[in-house]
Amino acid sequence: MSGEQYDYDLICIGGGSGGIATARRAAAHGARCAVIEASRLGGTCVNVGCVPKKVMWQAAHSREVMARAADYGFSGVAPSLDWGALVSAREAYIERLNGIYDRNLDNSGVDLIRGQARFTDPHTVEVDGQSYRAERFVIATGGTPGRPGIPGGDLGIDSDGFFEMTDRPEKVAVVGAGYIAVELAGVLHQLGSDVQLVVRREKPLRGFDAAIQDAFVESIEAHGPTLVNHFTPAGLEAAWGGYTLHGADGRTLEGLDQVIWAVGRLPNTDELGLDAAGVRMDAAGTIPVDEWQSSNQPHIFALGDVTDNPYPLTPVAIAAGRRLADRVWGGQHERRLEYRDVPTVVFTHPPIGSVGLTEADARAAHGDAVRVYETRFVPMDFALAPAEAKQRSTMKLVCVGDDERVVGVHLFGVGSDEMLQGFAVAVRMGATKHDLDETVAIHPTSAEELVTLT
Numbered sequence: 001m002s003g004e005q006y007d008y009d010l011i012c013i014g015g016g017s018g019g020i021a022t023a024r025r026a027a028a029h030g031a032r033c034a035v036i037e038a039s040r041l042g043g044t045c046v047n048v049g050c051v052p053k054k055v056m057w058q059a060a061h062s063r064e065v066m067a068r069a070a071d072y073g074f075s076g077v078a079p080s081l082d083w084g085a086l087v088s089a090r091e092a093y094i095e096r097l098n099g100i101y102d103r104n105l106d107n108s109g110v111d112l113i114r115g116q117a118r119f120t121d122p123h124t125v126e127v128d129g130q131s132y133r134a135e136r137f138v139i140a141t142g143g144t145p146g147r148p149g150i151p152g153g154d155l156g157i158d159s160d161g162f163f164e165m166t167d168r169p170e171k172v173a174v175v176g177a178g179y180i181a182v183e184l185a186g187v188l189h190q191l192g193s194d195v196q197l198v199v200r201r202e203k204p205l206r207g208f209d210a211a212i213q214d215a216f217v218e219s220i221e222a223h224g225p226t227l228v229n230h231f232t233p234a235g236l237e238a239a240w241g242g243y244t245l246h247g248a249d250g251r252t253l254e255g256l257d258q259v260i261w262a263v264g265r266l267p268n269t270d271e272l273g274l275d276a277a278g279v280r281m282d283a284a285g286t287i288p289v290d291e292w293q294s295s296n297q298p299h300i301f302a303l304g305d306v307t308d309n310p311y312p313l314t315p316v317a318i319a320a321g322r323r324l325a326d327r328v329w330g331g332q333h334e335r336r337l338e339y340r341d342v343p344t345v346v347f348t349h350p351p352i353g354s355v356g357l358t359e360a361d362a363r364a365a366h367g368d369a370v371r372v373y374e375t376r377f378v379p380m381d382f383a384l385a386p387a388e389a390k391q392r393s394t395m396k397l398v399c400v401g402d403d404e405r406v407v408g409v410h411l412f413g414v415g416s417d418e419m420l421q422g423f424a425v426a427v428r429m430g431a432t433k434h435d436l437d438e439t440v441a442i443h444p445t446s447a448e449e450l451v452t453l454t
């Protein structure tokens with residue numbers, strides 16, 4: 001087929017992390033590209049995800065640091081938060097980012113089509129009555145917050161609503177045990193709300209190494225927010241005295257000013273006309289893709305949160321998109337994202353960092369060939385703090401084989417967020433425990449613990 005029968009070589013549906021990265025890289029390889037975006041450029045990450053979340057985390061972290069000022073002899077540090085001012089500054093920053101994304105598309109020669117895209121046949125999408133034809137498509141439409149299918153599940157707010165809050169709720173339940181629940185609960189707790197983190201099982205953060213789960217639970221039990229475990233929400237009621245959250249076992253959480261659902265996200269595939277394109281979805285509405293990001297239609301790719309990707313993270317969507325563009329338009333025939341050793345940080349207080357295999361996964365895969373090194377300590381950040389304010393750090397290395405190749409690094413503690421990236425490089429390069437031991441420590445830091453473990 002000649003490219004001339006198409007308006008574009010590539011249309012990316014969704015102007016979030018994955019769509020923008022793919023289109024810009026494909027354009028750099030000479031492809032004629034468009035991005036279709038129904039809402040604000042930058043997608044979830046920029047508008048209602050990583051970016052505003054990190055601003056709120058930073059605010060909460062600042063509050064923590066100020067709380068420790070007296071340990072160092074400062075007096076008169078009595079912060080009072082103007083929530084409205086924080087939100088305005090945050091949103092102004094996001095608007096600047098929206099503009100930068102717009103200009104970057106323009107500078108890359110990528111057309112931006114504003115509106116909701118819907119396939120009308122395998123090579124055509126319609127936006128506001130106008131048809132656009134492309135040789136290939138990338139579906140990068142991301143996801144939206146889900147809600148539980150229980151009475152009152154439509155009451156309260158989700159993570160999108162969290163970013164719309166014009167004031168800080170005094171008493172709030174955050175329901176869920178994943179990244180979003182622990183992060184939002186942590187921010188609100190640090191900023192002064194009375195927060196209950198409501199989870200269905202014993203502990204939050206299933207899938208993380210057990211040492212990290214335990215360290216996190218121990219930390220919140222000592223410092224907050226309050227953990228309400230084994231609580232399965234069965235209904236939410238609103239009354240003058242506030243919300244009441246009912247548990248399946250008859251327990252109730254009462255007098256809540258706000259309830260935040262953080263119970264998982266749903267892929268944005270409902271309105272896409274995937275039937276008309278002949279693209280298959282799974283029961284959850286996500287688009288299954290192969291190792292090359294292909295859907296069942298060879299010319300229609302999908303990436304990021306709309307797919308069955310095990311790591312719904314911004315850098316993963318970007319990496320998948322850039323590699324796809326390098327392969328299809330850049331002639332780099334074997335280039336694809338390997339979904340392994342993906343580093344990830346959970347922005348709790350203190351943060352969690354994790355890359356590679358958990359101890360349980362390593363033992364399942366390698367049995368007795370696994371050796372684990374672990375340490376728990378109070379970092380110097382709390383050297384002058386009173387005993388009750390000290391927060392312990394936990395660090396764990398998971399090693400495999402006679403050469404003790406490091407296959408997992410799991411961190412909980414101050415600085416883990418910034419510490420992990422470099423160790424992720426080492427894991428990817430196949431570093432061994434000996435390599436870490438041979439690396440001269442940086443003193444006094446928390447990171448040095450990782451090269452002095454015995």
Ligand SMILES: Cc1cc2nc3c(=O)[nH]c(=O)nc-3n(C[C@H](O)[C@H](O)[C@H](O)COP(=O)(O)OP(=O)(O)OC[C@H]3O[C@@H](n4cnc5c(N)ncnc54)[C@H](O)[C@@H]3O)c2cc1C
Pocket residue numbers: 013014015016017018019036037038039040041042043044045046048049050051053115116117118140141142143159180268271272303304305306312313314315317
């Ligand atoms: C609260 C929260 C915090 C997060 N924090 C982090 C973090 O700290 N680090 C991290 O790595 N990840 C984080 N994430 C996850 C991250 O935001 C996502 O993994 C990432 O945004 C996925 O990128 P994407 O391109 O797949 O989709 P998105 O960024 O969601 O982009 C999809 C875009 O498609 C548009 N769209 C949808 N349907 C259509 C249509 N039919 N036509 C046109 N446009 C359409 C949407 O409007 C949206 O702009 C967070 C997510 C949330 C919700």
Ligand SMILES: NC(=O)c1ccc[n+]([C@@H]2O[C@H](COP(=O)([O-])OP(=O)(O)OC[C@H]3O[C@@H](n4cnc5c(N)ncnc54)[C@H](O)[C@@H]3O)[C@@H](O)[C@H]2O)c1
Pocket residue numbers: 148149175176177178179180181183199200205232233262263264265311312313344345346347
């Ligand atoms: N720091 C980061 O990088 C970051 C931050 C936020 C989100 N994210 C990404 O976004 C993804 C989605 O995050 P998430 O927290 O929405 O989803 P998640 O899938 O990680 O967690 C959803 C949680 O809700 C619980 N749940 C589901 N139904 C429930 C119900 N009816 N009642 C009570 N609990 C229920 C689940 O057990 C689970 O713990 C994450 O997997 C992550 O990849 C990343």
